[in-house]
Amino acid sequence: xxxxxxxxxxxxxxxxxxxxxxxxxxxxxxxxxxxxxxxxxxxxxxxxxxxxxxxxxxxxxxxxxxxxxxxxxxxxxxxxxxxxxxxxxxxxxxxxxxxxxxxxxxxxxxxxxxxxxxxxxxxxxxxxxxxxxxxxxxxxxxxxxxxxxxxxxxxxxxxxxxxxxxxxxxxxxxxxxxxxxxxxxxxxxxxxxxxxxxxxxxxxxxxxxxxxxxxxxxxxxxxxxxxxxxxxxxxxxxxxxxxxxxxxxxxxxxxxxxxxxxxxxxxxxxxxxxxxxxxxxxxxxxxx
Amino acid sequence: xxxxxxxxxxxxxxxxxxxxxxxxxxxxxxxxxxxxxxxxxxxxxxxxxxxxxxxxxxxxxxxxxxxxxxxxxxxxxxxxxxxxxxxxxxxxxxxxxxxxxxxxxxxxxxxxxxxxxxxxxxxxxxxxxxxxxxxxxxxxxxxxxxxxxxxxxxxxxxxxxxxxxxxxxxxxxxxxxxxxxxxxxxxxxxxxxxxxxxxxxxxxxxxxxxxxxxxxxxxxxxxxxxxxxxxxxxxxxxxxxxxxxxxxxxxxxxxxxxxxxxxxxxxxxxxxxxxxxxxxxx
Numbered sequence: 001x002x003x004x005x006x007x008x009x010x011x012x013x014x015x016x017x018x019x020x021x022x023x024x025x026x027x028x029x030x031x032x033x034x035x036x037x038x039x040x041x042x043x044x045x046x047x048x049x050x051x052x053x054x055x056x057x058x059x060x061x062x063x064x065x066x067x068x069x070x071x072x073x074x075x076x077x078x079x080x081x082x083x084x085x086x087x088x089x090x091x092x093x094x095x096x097x098x099x100x101x102x103x104x105x106x107x108x109x110x111x112x113x114x115x116x117x118x119x120x121x122x123x124x125x126x127x128x129x130x131x132x133x134x135x136x137x138x139x140x141x142x143x144x145x146x147x148x149x150x151x152x153x154x155x156x157x158x159x160x161x162x163x164x165x166x167x168x169x170x171x172x173x174x175x176x177x178x179x180x181x182x183x184x185x186x187x188x189x190x191x192x193x194x195x196x197x198x199x200x201x202x203x204x205x206x207x208x209x210x211x212x213x214x215x216x217x218x219x220x221x222x223x224x225x226x227x228x229x230x231x232x233x234x235x236x237x238x239x240x241x242x243x244x245x246x247x248x249x250x251x252x253x254x255x256x257x258x259x260x261x262x263x264x265x266x267x268x269x270x271x272x273x274x275x276x277x278x279x280x281x282x283x284x285x286x287x288x
Numbered sequence: 289x290x291x292x293x294x295x296x297x298x299x300x301x302x303x304x305x306x307x308x309x310x311x312x313x314x315x316x317x318x319x320x321x322x323x324x325x326x327x328x329x330x331x332x333x334x335x336x337x338x339x340x341x342x343x344x345x346x347x348x349x350x351x352x353x354x355x356x357x358x359x360x361x362x363x364x365x366x367x368x369x370x371x372x373x374x375x376x377x378x379x380x381x382x383x384x385x386x387x388x389x390x391x392x393x394x395x396x397x398x399x400x401x402x403x404x405x406x407x408x409x410x411x412x413x414x415x416x417x418x419x420x421x422x423x424x425x426x427x428x429x430x431x432x433x434x435x436x437x438x439x440x441x442x443x444x445x446x447x448x449x450x451x452x453x454x455x456x457x458x459x460x461x462x463x464x465x466x467x468x469x470x471x472x473x474x475x476x477x478x479x480x481x482x483x484x485x486x487x488x489x490x491x492x493x494x495x496x497x498x499x500x501x502x503x504x505x506x507x508x509x510x511x512x513x514x515x516x517x518x519x520x521x522x523x524x525x526x527x528x529x530x531x532x533x534x535x536x537x538x539x540x541x542x543x544x545x546x547x548x549x550x551x552x553x554x555x556x557x558x559x560x561x562x563x564x565x566x567x568x569x570x
Contacts, residue, residue, distance in 0.1 A: 049464040050435030097462065151330045178462045179379075181329045181491045182533025208464050247466035252494050252536040256558045263562045274536055278543045284565075285549055 012073070013170050013202040014038035014061055014092075019070035021056055029068070030056050032225045038204065040169070043196045045213035045233075046206045048222035049247035054206050057222065058174045061204060062092035075169055090119060092170040093163030097178045099155030100148075102162070108150075109134065109143040112161045119166070133164040136199070137191050153184025157191055164195070170202045171195065177207065185209070210237075210251040214272040221246060234270055253277045290485070291318040291341065291453070294352035298336050302348055310336040312509040320452070321483040325496045328506030329531040334489050337506065338455050341487065342374035343367050356452055372401055375451030379458050381442035385430035390421065390441050393430055397449045415444040418481075419474045436467030440474060447478060453485040454478060460492065468492075472499060493535040497521065497556045505530060518554035537561050 014036065021031040031053050038044050048054050059065040060072050063079035075091050077084040096102055105111040112130045121129065134140045137157040142150065147158060156176055163171060173192065177185040189212055195201045205216065213219055214233045221229040221236065223246050229236055237243070237250045240258070249255065250272075257271040257280070267280040298311040311333045318324055328334045339345040340353070343360060347353055353360035356373040378384065387393035394412045403411060416423065419440040425433060430441055443459070456475065460468040472495060479486050490496055496503060496517065503520040505513035507530050513520050517535075521527060524534050524542045534542065538556045545551055555564050563569065 050462075050467055153330070175462065181531070182493070183329055183531045186533075208462070208468075210465070244466075247464050249465040253540075256536060256540070256561065259558045259562060260565070263566055265562070265565050274539045274543070278540050278547075281540065281544060281565075282547055282549070285544070 011040045012037050013040045013042070013075060014204075015071075015073040016060070016067075017071050017073075019060065019067045019072055021060060021065060021068050030225050031060070031067075034070070034225075034227060036220070036227060038170075038202060040202055041196070041200045043193070043203045043205065043215075043217045044220060045216040045218070046204060046220045046222060047208075047210070047213065047248055052222040053225040054222055055174050056225075058094065058172050058204065058206055061170070061172050062094050063088040064094070086119070090115075090166045091168055092172060093166055093168035095156065095159050095163060095171065095173045095176045097175040099152050099159060099179065102159040103147045103155065106146055107143075108139065108145050108147055108158055111147055111158060112165050115162055115166045129165045129167070130161075133161040134158075136164055136195060137161045138187075151184060152180045153187040156180065156184065156188045160188070160191060160195075168201065170204070172204045172206075174206045175208065176205075177209065177212065185212070210249060211253070211273075214251055221248065233272060237272055238270060289354075289357040289452075290320050291316060291356070292352055292354040293317075293340075294350065296337070296340060296350045296353065297348050298333075298340065298345060299348045300336075310509055311340075314509075314511045316504075316511070318485060318487070320485055321479075323479055323486045323499060323501045324488070324504060325500035325502070326487065326489045326504045326506060327491070327493070327496065327532060332506040333509040334506045335457055336509075338457065338487060338489060339376075341453065341455050342376050343370050344376070368401075372449055373451060374453040374455060375446040375449055377443055377446050377454070377456040377459055379461060381446075381459075382430075382435070382438035385438060385442055385445075388429060389427050390416075390430055390433070391426045393441060394444045394448050397445055401449065411448050411450075412444075415448040418447055418478060419444045420470065436463055436470060439463065439467065439471060443471070443474060450482065451484060452482075453487065456486070456488045458489050458491065460490065460495070468495075475499070491533075493521075493533050493538075497535045497537075505532070507531075517556055518560075521556040522553040524553060 016034050016036040019034040020029045022029050046054050060067060063085050066080050072079045074088045077088050079088050103111055104114050109130050112133050113126055116126055116129050134143055137160050139157050139161060147155060177188050192203055196203045216233055219233055219236050220227050237254055240250055243249055253274045254272055257267050257277050260267050266284055271277050271280060293316040296311055296314045300308040300310055326334045340347060341355055358365055358370050385393050391412055394415055395408055398408055398411045421440055430438055433441060460471050475486060478484060500517055503517050504511060521535060521538045524538050527534055535556045537558055541551045541555050551564060555561055
């Protein structure tokens with residue numbers, strides 16, 4: 001069968017040009033004139049307060065919504081093209097917040113097989129794809145289990161496997177860790193980072209947890225339907241005041257570092273992770 | 289009056305092949321006005337445990353179940369009184385808003401309990417003030433509110449009953465940082481204003497150490513740790529072995545100590561860390 005994603009002589013995974021979106025014809029634009037390019041292999045995080053348009057943006061990225069104005073190209077395919085829409089969705093896999101709403105079968109491997117079976121992947125290849133997808137998320141041992149008996153983190157990894165079995169080039173995760181406990185969050189984040197690193201799958205990661213974004217290639221911050229700030233985590237998290245105005249904050253380690261500095265403890269002002277803060281404190285303690 | 293529970297066990301689908309021992313032999317004494325956080329990974333039994341507090345679930349077996357002066361083991365406990373005294377805020381409570389207006393939604397509980405007229409209006413407006421909903425939202429549809437406002441409206445609906453015990457199951461899940469802080473402030477305001485008992489399930493360890501006076505850790509249906517945040521997090525390896533996360537400060541302290549430093553493991557908040565580093569004491 002044809003490769004699900006059409007290879008084009010371009011390296012952009014997502015190309016949004018002058019994109020606006022409104023839910024009702026006479027309603028207001030919930031997304032306004034978005035111009036965004038996501039490069040193949042990139043790990044992009046999207047931040048923004050509740051209601052800023054993050055989820056709408058995500059749904060435009062795999063053709064669940066079509067733009068009211070402008071164009072969205074996914075791997076070179078226009079999401080408004082009826083001929084391409086199924087290829088767009090196979091190419092851009094999406095994982096949502098609630099693990100319980102994303103399960104369709106009563107056995108893990110059947111759940112993972114659901115997508116590819118639907119697009120007519122032959123039996124032998126199907127077996128292969130399911131096995132590879134479960135291995136990629138570290139869930140092979142659970143292939144015959146019932147999804148409802150898994151933990152939240154495990155369910156989300158099965159949901160990701162279901163998407164991987166479609167052999168996507170792009171993973172869009174819309175607050176996929178919001179309902180998980182700390183271990184579940186860690187499982188899902190490290191799984192997705194690994195897929196990005198080892199399989200060069202492009203990732204769009206939407207979250208309210210600042211600490212999940214510190215290793216991203218790029219952060220996008222949204223407000224009122226626009227992308228209002230864009231840069232590397234270190235660039236953006238330096239703007240504490242701007243973040244607060246946007247109802248966001250710096251990651252926990254950065255907040256601790258700032259409090260320490262306010263009390264005269266000399267640690268650098270660009271700390272983002274607990275590891276960096278530990279190194280800085282270790283240096284501080286060795287001096288004093 | 290508080291909460292006094294002895295040997296609470298809850299089995300889902302008892303006697304069937306699907307029987308699940310969700311809570312096992314839990315003793316729990318909570319005094320009036322405590323602020324308790326319950327933690328544990330998915331499936332540890334924490335939600336099952338707290339759902340006994342307002343009679344949503346009944347114990348499969350228990351030696352004592354006294355909640356705010358009501359004995360739940362007697363033949364016909366006064367459920368109405370119990371539910372008036374113990375308010376429950378579920379996960380994603382904004383999905384349970386159903387009335388035409390914000391006012392009616394918040395009024396639903398007290399109205400059911402027979403409160404009417406000016407008293408009802410006062411109860412609703414007080415609750416709206418407590419959660420920081422502007423008065424002009426009163427006649428709006430809940431669906432016109434923002435995500436964070438909807439969550440606060442849902443919490444106002446529970447606070448309008450003036451519960452003496454407020455139980456919240458992950459009240460900040462899915463909110464942006466500001467929305468999260470707003471909710472924590474609302475809970476704190478209700479706690480300090482009414483001296484109600486707060487019992488909150490949360491996964492966010494950094495928030496827990498800053499708000500809770502006491503932390504209860506559930507694991508495989510049992511209560512495995514119970515104490516002040518300093519006590520509970522002073523054994524970080526145990527917490528990690530239970531599949532839980534550490535507060536960011538505890539993570540850093542643990543790593544520093546692994547490298548040879550000697551910071552007391554009870555240092556779990558940023559204020560503690562500042563004090564230790566500047567004054568040399570925990």
